[in-house]
Amino acid sequence: MSGVPGEVLLRVEGLRVGFGGRGARRGPAVVDGVSFTLEAGRALAIVGESGSGKSVTARSLVGLAGAGAWTSATALKVGGASVLGAVGADGIARGLSGAAWRRLRGREVGLVVQDALVSLDPLRPIGREIGDALRLHTRLSAAERRARVLSLLESVGMPDPASRVHQRSGELSGGLRQRALIASALAASPRLVIADEPTTALDSTVQAQILALLEGVRDAGTGLLFISHDLAVVSRIADDVLVMRAGRVVESGPAAQVLGDPQHEYTKALLRAVPTGVPRGVALSAAAASPARPVPAAASTAARPVPPVSAAPVLEISGVSKRFGDRLAVDDVTLTLPAGTTLGLVGESGSGKTTLARIALGLADPDAGTVRLDGLPWAPGPERDRRSRRPLVGAVYQDALSSFDPRMTVRQILADALRGASAARPVDELLAELLDNVGLSPSLAGARPLELSGGQRQRVSIARALAPSPRVIVLDEPVSALDVSIQAQILDLLDRLQREHGVAYLFISHDLGVVQHMSDTLAVMKDGRVLEQGRASAVFDSPAHPYTQALLAAAPRIRLG
Amino acid sequence: MSLPPVSTVAAVAPADRRGRRMIGPAQWVAVAVLALLVVAAVAPAVLAPGDPFAIAPVDAFLSPRWGHPLGTDESGRDIYTRIVHGAGTSLVIGVAATAIGIVLALVLGLAAALGGRFVDFGVNRLLEVLFAFPGLLLALLVITVYGPGIVTSTIAVGLATAPGYARIIRAQARSVATSPYVEAAVVLGRSRGRILVRHILPNAVLPVFVLVTLGVGQAIVWAAALSYLGLGASPPAAEWGAMLYAGKNYLATAWWMTFFPGLAIVLAAAATTVLGRALQTRGAR
Amino acid sequence: MRGGALRGGALRGGALRVGALRVAAALGGAVFVLWAAATLTFFGLRLIPGDPAQAVLGGPGSQASAEALAAVRTEYGFDQPIWVQYLRYLGRLVSGDLGSSYSQRQSVASIIGSQIGGTLLLAVLALTVAWLLALGLAVWSTRGGRVAAAVGSGLEIVAAAVPHFWLATVLVLVFSTTLRWFPAVSTDAPAGLVLPVLTLALPLAGFLGQVMRESVLDALEAPFVLSARARGEGEAGVRWRHVLRHGALPGIALSGWAFGWLISGAVVVETIFARPGLGRTLLNAVQLRDVPLVIGVVLVVAVGYVAMTLLTDVVSRIADPRLAGVRA
DSSP states (O other), X not given: OOOOTTOEEXXXXXXXXXXXXXXXXXXXXXXXXXXXXXXXXXXEEEEOOTTSSHHHHHHHTTTOSOTTEEEEOXXXXXXXXXXXXXXXXXXXXXXXXXXXXXXHBTTTEEEEOSOGGGSSOTTSBHHHHHHHHHHHHOOOOHHHHHHHHHHHHHHTTOSSHHHHTTSBGGGSOHHHHHHHHHHHHHTTOOSEEEEESTTTTSOHHHHHHHHHHHHHHHHTTOEEEEEESOHHHHHHHOSEEEEEETTEEEEEEEHHHHHHSOOSHHHHHHHHHOOTTOOTTOOOSTTTOOSOOOSSOOOOTTOOSOOOTTSOEEEEEEEEEEEETTEEEEEEEEEEEETTOEEEEEOOTTSSHHHHHHHHTTSSOOSEEEEEETTEEEESSOHHHHHTTGGGEEEEOSOTGGGSOTTOOHHHHHHHHHTTTOTTSOHHHHHXXXXXXXXXXXXXXXXXXXXXXXXXXXXXXXXXXXXXOOSEEEEESTTTTSOHHHHHHHHHHHHHHHHHHOOEEEEEESOHHHHHHHOSEEEXXXXXXXXXXXXXXXXXXXXXXXXXXXXHHHSOOOOOO | OOOSOHHHHTSOOOOOTTOXXXXXXXXXXXXXXXXXXXXXXXXXXXXXXXXXXXXXGGGTTOOSBTTBTTOBOTTOOBHHHHHHHHHHHHHHHHHHHHHHHHHHHHHHHHHHHHSOHHHHHHHHHHHHHHHTSTTHHHHHHHHHHHOSSHHHHHHHHHHHHHHHHHHHHHHHHHHHHTSHHHHHHHHTTOOHHHHIIIIIHHHHHHHHHHXXXXXXXXXXXXXXXXXXXXXXXXXXXXXXXXXXXXXXXXXXXXXXXXXXXHHHHHHHHHXXXXXXXXXXXHHHO | OHHHXXXXXXXXXXXXXXXXXXXXHHHHHHHHHHHHHHHHHHHHHTTSSSOHHHHHTTSGGGOOOHHHHHHHHHHHTTTSOHHHHHHHHHHHHHTTOOOEETTTXXXXXXXXXXXXXXXXXXXXXXXXXXXXXXXXXXXXXXXXXXXXXXXXXXXXXXXXXXXXXXXXXXXXXXXXXXXXXXXXXXXXSXXXXXHHHHHHHHHHHHHHHHHHHHHHHHHHHSHHHHHHHHTTOOHHHIIIIIIHHHHHHHHHHHHHHHHHXXXXXXHHHHHHTXXXXXXXXXXXXXXXXXXXXXXXXXXXHHHHHHHHHHHHHHHHHHHOGGGGGXXX
């Protein structure tokens, strides 16, 4: 399994990768001049946001950058041997022959590809998928392969491997799928493992388990190349860190140095954008940043005054339950949201937070219990009774794009939301103010949401929620689809809007760090129940429920050393 | 019981999600073919000045040659002239049949998608039953009731294509009605009527234009098939299917009598298919 | 190990029970569809204007004698109230009595019995050929390269725009009239089946091939294929072990529909190739307005269609375990 400690498994010098074209007309490089080395028994993390070229870099090491990709490098050695193949006059490497690449893939380099949830063939049992690497790279008999697959599953912590081996990925939970996928990458005992976003889309407690598993792999002497957008995750596992932006390396070095004492502005901005442990009211994004905040998490005194959690409740959820078939999605939940404050609702997938949000929005009637808005009954009840008070409530969704009518422009969307808001002023004026409020250029008014970036879409979505001057906005995972720096901007924006407009937020997220940063009060949900609630600071400082403690322990935060 | 995926039932293939299709040469050819068809339908004399019914027994069964580029039939009528003059009939049949099918489908599909659970259940059962008379069979039943002829066969084709369209429209309307942007409109406090008019209907009905485009070519083919079987337009009408019917007895000796009218049908159907696809891809983006 | 096996057994037992319920529901649905189809046909054909007895005897043009009309009225119970007629009709259907054909002076059941074999042979052969062609084309046309891509995108045009009657004409001209390889009149001899089977199979292959191709392209772009390549799987392995199955899935799901489509196509193809079978029988019956025969053939086709749909449903669920949890 292992290499000799200190042995250089990967040497990359001046790597450039691009797509399309040939010769002089070849497409622009999306990876431009990347260099690093990786030794056995060490973990190197490549960190960057979407479009930084980190995944392309990783895949080009095994010749899987994609159709039409071209590669050039001064040196590109995997396991001591060059994989550049013949190099043309234009500097473009031919790469290895198909057969030579295939000998390398799986045996020399194990690749845990992105999207763990869909990276195993849904039509084949996982045992077959894992056994494939053995079939391709070893001379083991079918029986020996079966035995080896079982021991592999055992080693990645798969419970009850003997029966799991016959299951297909669809029958496994996200964490178990990722374990199976890692087992398939480890099957032929490669000396180098590349893991591309292996913890993304997993719940944070599962994330922690997968990280521990990969740590074990590294400690067994395998070289680990770890690709991630998540600095907190990286800080847990990486010995060395390489920060990429737009195809270039902006900073690299030992993890403690890069994350503890960043030199480049971009690295600093990325670190500043991590919300975990950053008090309420402190700006996360570079644009809004006050004097450089020490990283990480040294308590800032610039926090806003103690939130008025004693203010009159604007949203009261009492004894609410909702059942879908056999499953109790929401089980006797009682929550109160004081005016002008944020109630953070945190829980893992399937905990019932989205159902609760729909009930709070009056989109789904609870089976039991009531919701009151501004002291008056809100749900359950016929939609007709709610309609006149709808302007009091806004909603922001995770997938902003699908919440816009595809035929409408930004102007139409917002003008529609402004209908009946204030007859005193012309719509155009209100619209301009709204765009300005959420930091969007007026020139975008004519655009369709499809043409906007993820961050811009979420701003439009916030503007729409804000248009009728609501008392409450329900935000369901508003930043989980965004890059960390964009997330920071959106969180800052939400914070500012709350201060300026006095609107209360029901803020739903799976990300404890984000919730901690945003919330005045906090509720932890699991399996439809609220396990713990109270002042956010109190819950974070002394969590009472074991689940909350586990969640906190697993929360992504920057750790050094 | 389950039926094939919605998008594939009506011999209308699923959308090309990748948008690989651009406006390329194939699309331009399709536009040109359709333009020619429309000219032939509106002013056939421009393309073929002759009389499609002019009988010249001396010139019977002439193979393609100068003066008769596509040959002549058993009565010496010029095939080219007849094809051009038949375009109008074929096109009208295609459009009329599609219109019948789509209007019925709109009523059924929208009622099912928006009319509540019981209507949906009822319409779905009805569609399932209609699907048990696949393809031409439903059309043949209609013709059994009302007798053969050009009007009956047009109605028959319209009725036979309606269930497939209805499924597609129902699915489309349903996905719009349950979409997050409709929910967002509810959150904004919009009334059901306003949401229906402003969001649901436009988004559910717009894709129907793609169906219409794809459907006209299909309807032409189906109606021609009925004519070919002697159940639609009958000779000596200068309708493409009827020309095929007339020519099928002379296949061994005068192949051009069936080949060229058939080619006209294929070209018309291919052109609408290519164009419908291009529209669909654009719509998807 | 043993515990696992036991638990597996229990799981399977539960799945079986759920499966049995589902099969029962599906069968119930099938019976409903057949009942409704029979009902629709019964009342639909009552729409024929004029005397139904006259219609049974071939319409006003048949100049049937008064005695014949009276006999038909008694036989079919046209002198009874409509719901009595309907119940009698249903009762006869259940006992397998489809009435007797006016034009052929035989029981409808025996006519169908003698004709159904040829049509089924044609449909099964065409479905098989279309399947193989479609899957081959779908896998081949996604290999990259311009020719393959052009063939791939041409498939749907073939499917949508090439009607049976014209394709048959061209095939006969080329392979029968010119090359003299195959006869233009079909028999059950292998050579006599080639052209009709091809006529039915080619457009269907175009349609299935295009749907399968989409599915193959999706699979090729799926992360699990990247994952397989990263394991060291070669191009052939990727296609054989992973992509092929994903490509075949929509083909399986569409086979029920395809079967109905083939029977409908058989009307045209059997006529062109002068081949005995259900399709030609139906066409003759429609032309002669032989109502009992039309009803009989249409209902038999409906039964076949419903059975085929049930079958493809079951096969789909076996081939794609992800469907197991989805309600039909």
